[in-house]
Amino acid sequence: MPQRSDQRTRDSFADDLSETLRDDASEQEPQSSSSFVQRAKRRAGSIFSPRIFLVALALLGGGMFAGNAFIPLPILDNLAGLLGVFAGAFVLGLAVERSTILESAAAGTVAAGLTALLGNLALTAFGDAGLPLAVFGAGTGLLAGTLGAYFGGDLRDGLTADI
Structure with a gap:
């Protein structure tokens, strides 16, 4: 029987969180190799x-x-x-x-x-x-x-x- 979202166990929440962090880390890899100017433009674009x-x-x-x-x-x-x-x-x-x-x-x-x-x-x-x-x-x-x-x-x- 599928669990409702308010009845989730700690392990399933931790699995979802670690999967999300893994996805975020894979998205961050190309950004770390980009130049300083590109990172500054991206950061400035998120502010203004x-x-x-x-x-x-x-x-x-x-x-x-x-x-x-x-x-x-x-x-x-x-x-x-x-x-x-x-x-x-x-x-x-x-x-x-x-x-x-x-x-x-x-x-x-x-x-x-x-x-x-x-x-x-x-x-x-x-x-x-x-x-x-x-x-x-x-x-x-x-x-x-x-x-x-x-x-x-x-x-x-x-x-x-x-x-």
Whole structure:
């Protein structure tokens, strides 16, 4: 009679674990002979993915544009754009299985920084107040992108976890 998964013995679990480790070791052998540059690229790709960054930049930039376009109050323009960045990062964190916090943070920084820089172009070009506004915008975009991706990933993990 086959055993249920909750009635497995220690030996069968140990056999499965050793088989998994053996499979992992066989996959590791070709990697150990690869060059340092290839290993560094592979490791950097596991931390920061340029493809996900480009998707995040498009999604968060679109969220920033949509937030600024649909709430026409001049005082709340930047706040509405940051809500758009948060929403875009939240959707990205919810949709992608791996963590997208780093990519969303970088994309939020770029999107909000450029929006603040271009929105205050006269101050940037002719005054001293433009650069601090752009840095502040980039910092708030970093925060909105990071929090959106974190909460989206957290919700995804909560929805997909076994009870």
